[in-house]
Amino acid sequence: MAEILDGIRFHAAELESFVGTLFTRMGAPAPTASAVARAVTAASARGFDTHGVRLVPYYASLVTGRRVNLAANLVFTRRAPAVGHLDADDGFGHIASFRAIDEAIAMAKETGVAVVAVGRSSHHGATGTYTHYAAEQGFAAIGMTNSPPIVVPHDGTTPFFGTNPLSFAMPVEGETPLLLDMATSSMPLNRVELRQAVGSVLPLGVAIDSTGAETTDPAAVVALLPLGGTAFGHKGAGLAAMVDVLCSVFTGMPHGNQLPRSAEAGIHDWPSVGHFFIVMNPAVFQALAAFNGGVTRFLDDLRSQPARDGATIMAPGDVEKGMARERAADGVPIDRLSWAKISALAEEFGCDVPVAVN
Amino acid sequence: MAEILDGIRFHAAELESFVGTLFTRMGAPAPTASAVARAVTAASARGFDTHGVRLVPYYASLVTGRRVNLAANLVFTRRAPAVGHLDADDGFGHIASFRAIDEAIAMAKETGVAVVAVGRSSHHGATGTYTHYAAEQGFAAIGMTNSPPIVVPHDGTTPFFGTNPLSFAMPVEGETPLLLDMATSSMPLNRVELRQAVGSVLPLGVAIDSTGAETTDPAAVVALLPLGGTAFGHKGAGLAAMVDVLCSVFTGMPHGNQLPRSAEAGIHDWPSVGHFFIVMNPAVFQALAAFNGGVTRFLDDLRSQPARDGATIMAPGDVEKGMARERAADGVPIDRLSWAKISALAEEFGCDVPVAVN
Numbered sequence A, B: 001m002a003e004i005l006d007g008i009r010f011h012a013a014e015l016e017s018f019v020g021t022l023f024t025r026m027g028a029p030a031p032t033a034s035a036v037a038r039a040v041t042a043a044s045a046r047g048f049d050t051h052g053v054r055l056v057p058y059y060a061s062l063v064t065g066r067r068v069n070l071a072a073n074l075v076f077t078r079r080a081p082a083v084g085h086l087d088a089d090d091g092f093g094h095i096a097s098f099r100a101i102d103e104a105i106a107m108a109k110e111t112g113v114a115v116v117a118v119g120r121s122s123h124h125g126a127t128g129t130y131t132h133y134a135a136e137q138g139f140a141a142i143g144m145t146n147s148p149p150i151v152v153p154h155d156g157t158t159p160f161f162g163t164n165p166l167s168f169a170m171p172v173e174g175e176t177p178l179l180l181d182m183a184t185s186s187m188p189l190n191r192v193e194l195r196q197a198v199g200s201v202l203p204l205g206v207a208i209d210s211t212g213a214e215t216t217d218p219a220a221v222v223a224l225l226p227l228g229g230t231a232f233g234h235k236g237a238g239l240a241a242m243v244d245v246l247c248s249v250f251t252g253m254p255h256g257n258q259l260p261r262s263a264e265a266g267i268h269d270w271p272s273v274g275h276f277f278i279v280m281n282p283a284v285f286q287a288l289a290a291f292n293g294g295v296t297r298f299l300d301d302l303r304s305q306p307a308r309d310g311a312t313i314m315a316p317g318d319v320e321k322g323m324a325r326e327r328a329a330d331g332v333p334i335d336r337l338s339w340a341k342i343s344a345l346a347e348e349f350g351c352d353v354p355v356a357v358n
Helices: A012-025 A030-045 A053-064 A093-111 A128-136 A189-198 A229-248 A288-303 A318-330 A336-348 B012-025 B030-045 B053-064 B093-111 B128-136 B189-198 B229-248 B288-303 B318-330 B336-348
Strands: A008-010 A075-080 A083-087 A113-121 A140-145 A166-172 A175-182 A273-280 A332-334 B008-010 B075-080 B083-087 B113-121 B140-145 B166-172 B175-182 B273-280 B332-334
Touching: A008 A012, A012 A030, A012 A053, A012 A332, A012 A336, A030 A053, A030 A093, A030 A128, A030 A318, A030 A332, A053 A332, A053 A336, A075 A093, A083 A093, A093 A113, A093 A128, A093 A140, A093 A273, A113 B113, A128 A140, A128 A166, A128 A175, A128 A273, A140 A229, A166 A288, A166 B229, A175 A318, A175 B229, A229 A273, A229 B166, A229 B175, A229 B288, A288 B229, A332 A336, B008 B012, B012 B030, B012 B053, B012 B332, B012 B336, B030 B053, B030 B093, B030 B128, B030 B318, B030 B332, B053 B332, B053 B336, B075 B093, B083 B093, B093 B113, B093 B128, B093 B140, B093 B273, B128 B140, B128 B166, B128 B175, B128 B273, B140 B229, B166 B288, B175 B318, B229 B273, B332 B336
Parallel strands: A083 A113, B083 B113
Antiparallel strands: A008 A332, A075 A083, A113 A273, A140 A166, A140 A273, A166 A175, B008 B332, B075 B083, B113 B273, B140 B166, B140 B273, B166 B175
8 A cells, every 4th residue: 555655644542542532522422433443543553544544534424424323222132152143223333343253252252153243334444453353362253344336246347246355364373463354356446546546557357447348547447346357257256245145144234236325325324234253262173382383384384485576475464564563663654635634524523633753 | 167068978866876886896985985976976067077077086096096094984073062173084075074064054053153174184076065065954154175285375486375265155045055166266276277188278367387477378387376366366365375274273284385295195195184164054143034035135136237248147156057957957077088087997896887868
């Protein structure tokens, strides 16, 4: 995300505190405001700028447009010893997703593996925030969310799937968790928008224009192709379908193509997306010392593989680990356009903005 | 898999019976022989020719080369209410994988979701055979296996991952299960070999030659690229890493790059791959009627999406459903080269081969 690294930098803790205060001033209950602040700051701190603090104006627009229920009453129901349903009551997806992980961990401590399916939820930022949160507590997690349509089916011409991300995280002894967090399209829509903002082009195999042809011009994009492009997009579309079904039919929600498009959503057209989390306790699979040793051997072996000239072999999440170290030291950059919008919100709701890092 | 549709055709039931008899004559206990026969026939009947009956000579070579334990004693241990470990005792992966699904279903009936991690196993054919088997019984399943290295890491030059397939299946009311079964490379190695056999070329983004450059010549291939090719291969490699870790560290096995390459494996170098199955009971997530209705709405909506000229929108597994219908009517084709090898085995072990369909 080199696109926005020239932004204004802030200390993560101050950003998180500020965003929490901002949402509180907008009327969100403290736990909701904290969850949003924690999620967007964690994403930005790890380099997921597309799903980080730059989304604050979007989430604020949900509040001011009354398209999210600030009085949401989360209701968790354990439907089997290892399966629970969380009704997010049309509230923010962030608090629902942290809660889902908490409930899944509580069950997995008894049962070894557990699933929490979240219904009546909304955009939760980076799905990897929640699998990482589980991994920080010693659990492996698979996380998914569906989202409104922007990705065409394989061989299709019209958006049907959301970017439907799939995430996996697990603990690694002596370092931060292994983290995979990927859209099942080649690029998430936010990344295409960033390319447009900075005037760069797209690779082929990423998106189509209004004629259905592949395009490299971000401004011409009307839909994304599934991961695999025109030749192997049945794989990306297959993953998108798996994510969509688990996040809709298993959560009691409509599938992605029935979700209201943001532009169409009225005051009471809540987004109603679903999330799906599988949490596992590694210690019931193997003795923890053997497990940790195996993970370390896997990572050591992978990272020491020979690379193409000028490249380095990365394990899933290694780019983000590097980002997290750099940003812990130098501050978290926020692009200037987003920061201008956020500053305007701060003024409107009477919050002090944090002081930029030199 | 149009490559081998011009093979000799047989009725599936007769093929299965023949393959079972063949492995029995080779010394396999009846349950093991039946599991191999059932798995390869089911794969061929659904169009997974690369992982179907054509593998019989390979599996036979494991028996004659004593690289699989015919006296394997499968030991299942329930390690938590929803987690079990299956020690496959270096036997065939097919019987271990069917058993793993049986045990996972038994647990999921109590707990809603269950995982069985299989260690000390071997090549099990098409991973989708086992998730499909779970779905036939009303359960949703995610299945994975690791395998010896043939896929380079993203930006790498040397094989590290196996093709590490990921499968998902779930029941669909009134039709056969939805089935996703995909290598996390763009193509499985078997498909590259088939392209070579029929003299066709590969798309770019699939494989590299001995210089590390992308190649379209199947004969020049020394390694495969992860799904996503040179631009987005971090996603395919990320999925491959997830599959590898779940099938190795969670099962107590070495990770894929430590597995003996087939060509190197000696008599007692068992392959020692692992499998990983997650099984869910849809009926604990939603009332079954609502669940079934949601699945049908999803599939109806997806299948009716507009397609590019000359194309049809397929849901995961729809190609295979078409194949299965056609082959149930007209017989299952086996390519002539494989059938010649299989016929030679039949003669060697005194089995009658089935009569070809007209």
